[in-house]
Amino acid sequence: METIYGNVQGLKSSQIKKLQQLYEQRQPSYSPTTPEFAQALAAISTEIHQPVCSYINRRGQVIRVAVGTPSQTQIPREQLPRHSAERLSGIHCVATQLKSVPPDEAALIAMARQRLDALVVLTVADGKDGRRGKEATVDVKEAFLAHIVPDPQKPWVISPPLSLDDLTEQDFDDLVDEWEREISESGDGMPFQNIVSDQDKVLLVGLKTDDISQQRFEDGLQELTRLVETAGGTVADTVQQKRSSPHPQTVVGQGKIEEIALQAQKLGANLIVFDRDISPSQARNLENEIGIRVVDRTEVILDIFAQRAQSQAGKLQVELAQLEYMLPRLRGQGREMSRLGGGIGTRGPGETKLETERRAIQRRIAQLQQEVNQLQAHRARIRQQRQQQEIPAVALVGYTNAGKSTLLNVLTHAEVYTADQLFATLDPTTRKLVITEPETQERRTILLTDTVGFIHELPPPLVDAFRATLEEVTEADVLLHVVDLSHPAWESHIASVEEVLAEMPTLSGPTLIAFNKVDQVDSENLALAGQKYPEAVFISATQRLGLETLRQRLLQVSLPPAEARRLSPLSHVQSENFQ
Structure with missing residues (x-):
């Protein structure tokens, strides 16, 4: 069973199956995609009303299918092929979008960071006539082809709008060879590769609400910077927003989420840290939108405590705190686990595993509570x-x-x-x-x-x-x-x-x-x-x-x-x- 990455929450099993079938379509190496594959991608994207990305290697194999934008569905750095700074990754992305605009900056930065051979963006035109039961016809309205160039000021080039026929007739093998040769001969290497580090590169997010004074807000951000540094991370930048109260679903507004995603891509941040406690659902929503792991201030403090605990009693109490924090944040829908539904045919073994893990954590918490009680009695x-x-x-x-x-x-x-x-x-x-x-x-x-x-x-x-x-x-x-x-x-x-x-x-x-x-x-x-x-x-x-x-x-x-x-x-x- 092939894995579908990204935000698959709420998708039907039939839609998941259609996404999985994309893995079976072999692509020719001489073309970015085929008309049949592009149409299939457009059809499922229209059906689920979300962008879809497929990642294809130079042998024409679809190696990754994900729901979301190119910036949200990036291949983790450790899973990318290891090449020299002058080589591309040997993978290109074919993505859909529902608006007729060129690829946005976040998608282009994601392309550069992954050293993709190219980014192909298909604009989907929905031909549905609106009548129930009527079969929908979906066409690719236009396409854009973007690739990396060795220019620090503008490290990518985007083609003008192309028809699907013009796109599929491109001699892709020769184009990729030419692009790699330009990068190699420039001597500048790949853009956005100078900030890769084993250390967590963190983007802080501060929310100033009406109940917090400006001084308290600024002091909190400075303290959060110290916390991240104490935990072993590096603060790359801070994004701030003023709101009367936190957004119930995403803490910050939609426009600020897009700004956070773009800034994280520019800086190469692999972790977003909020200056306040956020709920499990808020963290999931933010990760789906941004495509990067999101944690709150409490999780940073717990990480520091885990590093600092030396005695058996200290380790015991830290483990208890971590498990109590983790329990409501266990994730089951999507991400390599099938969805637990409300009827026959919707219950999957992955969700059974999740429930097993939840029970195991609850048993461990009960055991640790007993040990803490014994520690209290001893002291x-x-x-x-x-x-x-x-x-x-x-x-x-x-x-x-x-x-x-x-x-x-x-x-x-x-x-x-x-x-x-x-x-x-x-x-x-x-x-x-x-x-x-x-x-x-x-x-x-x-x-x-x-x-x-x-x-x-x-x-x-x-x-x-x-x-x-x-x-x-x-x-x-x-x-x-x-x-x-x-x-x-x-x-x-x-x-x-x-x-x-x-x-x-x-x-x-x-x-x-x-x-x-x-x-x-x-x-x-x-x-x-x-x-x-x-x-x-x-x-x-x-x-x-x-x-x-x-x-x-x-x-x-x-x-x-x-x-x-x-x-x-x-x-x-x-x-x-x-x-």
């Missing part, structure tokens, strides 16, 4: 032992990349991994911090726990999966909220962390804010932070500034009230100047 026993020893526990919380792990290392000589990356550490690490009281010289012990960093709109699957880790926050006696004061959006970061904390079970202890990286902050921001948060501590973990003040404040807020009052006059320690 609860450890916390109970600490509480019996009456050692105060302080949880480090804060926006990702605020410097929590660096601070833990400096205060306790721990060896937690640190890097200037988002979510550099996932697993909670607990270390002892011994503090000496300035008056009595008595040594007090506090437990410091480094936790996973927060982020604006922390994805729900992560909150659920990492509940065992986040309980370290809810069970702590004190929260030390570390803030990167050097970040332009530090106030927004504080609000985001407080939003996440507000969704957790009741927090019993006080919260102490520590503004970090003050060595990189100007006096105006220092004064603003001090005015808004007069009880905060100002430190620089890397430069070891303000750490003694922090130790004494931690000791003060973690002791019982009677003892804490004895240590309250700490203003002489807190007045360090970082300006």
